[in-house]
Amino acid sequence: MISRYTGKYYDHFSKHSSTTPPIFSKDKSYMMRFCTRLPSYRFDNSNLTIVYFKDGSGEFLTGNRGLKIEADKFMVVNPGQGWEYVNHKAEYIDVLSMVLTNSFKEQFDFYTNAAPQDRLDNPFGRVAENMYFIEQALRADNYRSGKLLKTIHKLSNSPEYLNTCPDEISIEMLNTVYMDQRKGYDIAARFxxxxxxxxxxxxxxxxxxxxxxxxxxxxxxxxxxxxxxxxxxxxxxxxxxxxxxxxxxxxxxxxxxxxxxxxxxxxxxxxxxxxxxxxxxxxxxxxxxxxxxxxxxxxxxxxxxxxx
CATH class of the missing domain: 1.10.10.60 (Homeodomain-like)
Incomplete structure (x- = not known):
């Protein structure tokens, strides 16, 4: 597996590259691209995490559940008690991941649910109740958000990626995930x-x-x-x-x-x-x-x- 990200962890927000995994902070957003043999990673009290595996596999441990993920699948992990990733096969994984702050998500939730006038009167408002996303490894080609992740991953391999705005990509990603999840909630109501x-x-x-x-x-x-x-x-x-x-x-x-x-x-x-x-x-x-x-x-x- 040869990539410009082989052996490196690149964060599109900070434009910083490192040979060691970053230590995530709850107060910062990240858009990571890496291609490594990452054996495991733990994020306590995590923020909203969106992860796409181009290659490789592993398991996300969150709460009392183990969520297996493999090549060409993506997953959304809710903010809360944290998560741990384990690379059982110790193989190379080619990953695009987004970690978005609670502040970013709360403002998005407010914008999504607020009336047009409220958006103008209180542009930085937040809502107390956040949407709970479906935690499940899903085949990327079957969902709009999965297809968008694949597009971003492909873009990240070109020089054009350096000139894109990570905030805008994050907004588009969160909006698309929200639409997919909203559709899921509507489907669940039919049962x-x-x-x-x-x-x-x-x-x-x-x-x-x-x-x-x-x-x-x-x-x-x-x-x-x-x-x-x-x-x-x-x-x-x-x-x-x-x-x-x-x-x-x-x-x-x-x-x-x-x-x-x-x-x-x-x-x-x-x-x-x-x-x-x-x-x-x-x-x-x-x-x-x-x-x-x-x-x-x-x-x-x-x-x-x-x-x-």
């Missing part, structure tokens, strides 16, 4: 469960199920597999999934597979049998029927129509 903690736990497990599905589209995926990975019974998974996504897990999987298969079809480089096999369909005729049901044409006719 029809009164207890808040139960709604949020169900949502977290559905997010795990969704990531598992997206990671395994080239395989045959059973309801039993998703049930096991998400720790939801098949009945609970089926019911909750349908409420959230408006489709059964099986329908959702087929639509995702067909959308990706369509891209392969349009290249004209693969036979229908090859594409069917690639997405876990042993029978090309079954693949063809599902494709036609979704797109109104057989795979071969779809390609002919695309050419014409």
């Amino acid at each position: 029809g469960v009164k207890k808040y903690s139960t709604r949020m736990e169900t949502l977290k497990r559905l997010l795990i199920a969704n990531d598992y599905i997206n990671d395994n589209l080239t395989h045959s995926i059973s309801l039993e597999e998703i049930s096991r990975v998400s720790a939801l019974s098949r009945f609970h998974l089926y019911s909750s999934f349908k409420k959230v996504y408006g489709q059964t897990p099986h329908q959702y999987i087929n639509r995702l597979k067909m959308a990706k298969a369509r891209n392969y079809i349009m290249t004209g480089e693969y036979s229908i049998n090859e594409i069917a096999d690639l997405f876990g369909y042993n029978d090309a005729s079954v693949f063809g029927k599902i494709f036609k049901k979704i797109y109104g044409r057989s795979p071969s006719n779809y390609f002919d129509g695309y050419l014409n």
Whole structure:
């Protein structure tokens, strides 16, 4: 793993680079890029932390929970009792992380919730109740905030990064994370469960199920597999999934597979049998029927129509 950040810890706020991990202060914001074998790191009484792993893996210990993270995933850790990162494999990790002060977040919360007049009358106001973010390692490509983190990570590898404003990047990042999380809260409200903690736990497990599905589209995926990975019974998974996504897990999987298969079809480089096999369909005729049901044409006719 060769990078301009190999063996270094670079903070975009201070424009400072070091060969040793920084000691985070609650009164400062950080935007760190590093590519090292960081064995572990502890931040007591932490601020809001947003972290994206381009490469590598590990585990975040927060409260009494262990949150595993791996390559191309990101996570938001709430301010509170602190967290500890452990690199169990002692491997190189390529990471972009943001640590934002409580003051920064409280002002953002005020701006997000205040009426337009209040924003003018009290421009530096803060709110007592802060939004609680969903603590879960998520696949970056499946969320707007994850995609933005990937974009910032890519930008950080170019000279242009030095000329960008870390405050502006942080505001855009926090706004995008907020929108993703707000959407999650709205989804959780559909479960029809009164207890808040139960709604949020169900949502977290559905997010795990969704990531598992997206990671395994080239395989045959059973309801039993998703049930096991998400720790939801098949009945609970089926019911909750349908409420959230408006489709059964099986329908959702087929639509995702067909959308990706369509891209392969349009290249004209693969036979229908090859594409069917690639997405876990042993029978090309079954693949063809599902494709036609979704797109109104057989795979071969779809390609002919695309050419014409």
